[in-house]
Amino acid sequence: MYLSRRALLRTTALGLLAVPAAACSNGGSAPALVRERPTLTHGVAAGDVRRDGAVIWARSDRPATLIVETAGTDSFTNATRHVGGLLTPDSDGTGRLRVTGLPSGEQVHYRVTLEGDDGATSEPVTGVFRTAPSAPGDIRLQWSGDTAGQGYGINPDIGGMPVFDTMARRDPHLFLHSGDVVYSDGPLEETVELPDGRIWRNIVTEPKSAVAQTLDEFRGQYAYNLTDENYRRFNSSVAQIVQWDDHETVNNWYPGEILDLDEYTEKNVDVLAERAFRAFHEWLPIEPGEAVDGRIHRTIPYGPLLDVFVLDMRTYKDANDANVGPAGQVLGAAQTDWLIDELTRSTATWKIIAADLPIGLVVPDGDTAFEGVANGDPGMPSGRESEIARILSAIKARGITGTVWLTADVHYTAAHHYSPERAAFTDFDEFWEFVSGPLHAGGFGPNDLDGTFGPEAVFVHAPPEANLSPLDGYQHFGEVFIDGETRQMRVDLLDSTGATLFSQVLDPPA
Known part of the structure; x- marks a missing residue:
């Protein structure tokens, strides 16, 4: 039996490989799926850590029970066994289990196996994460976004997606994926000719050959990224905090939108977003029941020095062409209230607000609409800026300290300082x-800054022209280091080789 390269890659991505049954040798039966034991097809991942545990994610190639063992060392001496539910085709073979009862502030080794209904078990796959501390200590958090976009997928010539190896080598405690975890609207071709004549090569699977519209096609976006060895190894080495942005569904989408794109037969974005939402939660280490509205926004406490507030700037936003009036929404009233209340209750020294869209950068959606918060009018807050103004005013009025905003979306790296001294709207602290x-x-980039909240671009590293490939050195991640003794925060902006491009030290609130 012969499988084309593309067919082989597709079946490998799905964790299923058809092989001839024994009966085929005598000219009888069609090929059958032979699985002597269940298989973990796409590695393992941990997410949304707490002081006593984390959410563990895995995928099986057939119905099987998820088993997780946890221990203090990689020898798994005196391991604790946690039994999860049955992984079935209803969830594309994926499943997750929140493990609890673990010590705080410790590195936890975990080992995942699958148990079939016949008692056969899979080969184990191991990983590590650190539980949230109960006492002050050093914390290293990385963040970035935008994976396998603009036609640049897994390239075997450069070892796949090497930035994940770079990040893993720095041994972070947490990784915040700031959205565009996949590009469901970004089909791949096997080769891309770059402007200077170089050839970019992609591994291509069937779901990545067209825009995603069906549930299985959305699922295939996540399966594709996890065929990269660097990504799988990174997933198994650090606890994640994931949020979504637009490309998990379709570029620049908002609720109620009807697409005018020839490549889509399903034009209703709400239908696409529902399927994308399900695939997102199936394939990532996030438990929707632990998020507000069972969706995305939630608080991740990580000890006395850090709380992370994860925003959803996609589900509740208004139309992009409406971001010019006296009022607008990117969070919605309920989420805005939630963030203000959560920030008020927080006693952590540092309060990271994880935003999937930047505040002050103008991100156009065509000639007259705006994708993000800013709308290009440097005057008093209007449109979606009104919600951000309300949050900033509440932070000042309530004496909330130590807030830092982390974001991605625009495909370059920058440090922005916001000050009322430069702003049209002044009721906030810098x-x-x-x-x-x-x-x-x-x-891409850089984008223009909107002066409403007085931003200054203290540092920018952006390509000189649009859509430069990952070969050209404009891939980035950020790193936050909180010193457990001094409580000082240092924010580093790095490139994909791990070189530090910019550092900013922030003193803890008095």
């Missing part, structure tokens, strides 16, 4: 916003 990306996608 703060920093740090931008980082892409992880593995086309490089």
Whole structure:
């Protein structure tokens, strides 16, 4: 039996490989799926850590029970066994289990196996994560966004997606994926000719050959990224905090949108977003029941020095062409209230607000609409800026300290300082916003700054022209280091080789 290269890659990505049954040798039966034991097809991942545990994710190639063992060392001496549910085709073979009862502030080794209904078990796959601490200690958090976009997928000539290996070698405690975890609207071709004549090569699977519209096609976007060895190894080495942006569904989408794109037969974005939402939660280490509305926005406490507030700037936003009036929404009233209340309750020294869209960068959607918060009018807050103004005013009025905004989206890296002294709107305390990306996608930028909240671009590293490939050095991630003794925060902006491009030290609140 012969499988084309593309067919082989597709079946490998799905964890299923058809082989001839024994009966085929005598000219009888059609090929059958032979699985002597269940298989973990796409590695393992941990997410949304707490002081006593984390969410563990895995995928099986057939119905099987998820088993997780946890221990203090990689020898798994005196391991604790946690039994999860049955992984079935209803969830594309994926499943997750929140493990609890673990010590705080410790490195946890975990070992995942699958148990079939006949008692056969899979080969184990191992990983590590650190539980949230109960006492002050050093914390290293990385963040970035935008994976396998603009036609740049897994390239075997450069070892796949090497930025994930670079990040893993720095041994972070947490990784914040700031959105565009996949590019469901970004089909890949096997070769891309770059402007200077070089050839970019992609591994291509069937789901990555066209825009995603069906549930299985959305699932295939996540399966594709996890065929990269660097990505799988990174997933198994650090606890994640994931959020979504637009490309998990379709570029620049908003609720209620009807597409005018020839490549889509399903024009209703709400239908596409529902399928994308399901695939997102199936394939990532996030438990929707632990998020507000069972969706995305949630608080991740990580000890006395750090709380992370994860925003959803996609689900509740208004139309992009409406971002010019006296009022607008990118979070919605309920999420805005939630963020203000959560920030008020937080006692952590540092409060990271994880935003999937930047605050002050103008991100156009065509000639007259705006994708993000800013709308190009440097005057008083209007449109979606009104919600951000309300949040900033509440932070000042309530004496909330230590807020830092982290974001991605625009495919370059930058450090923005916001000050009322430079702003049209002045009812807020100065703060920093740090931008980082892409992880593995086309490089763009820089974008114009909107003066409403007085931003200054203290540092920018952006390509000289649009859509430069990952070969050209404009791939980025950011890193936050909190010193457990001094409580000082240092924010580094790095390129995909791990070289530090910019550093900013922030003193802890008095």
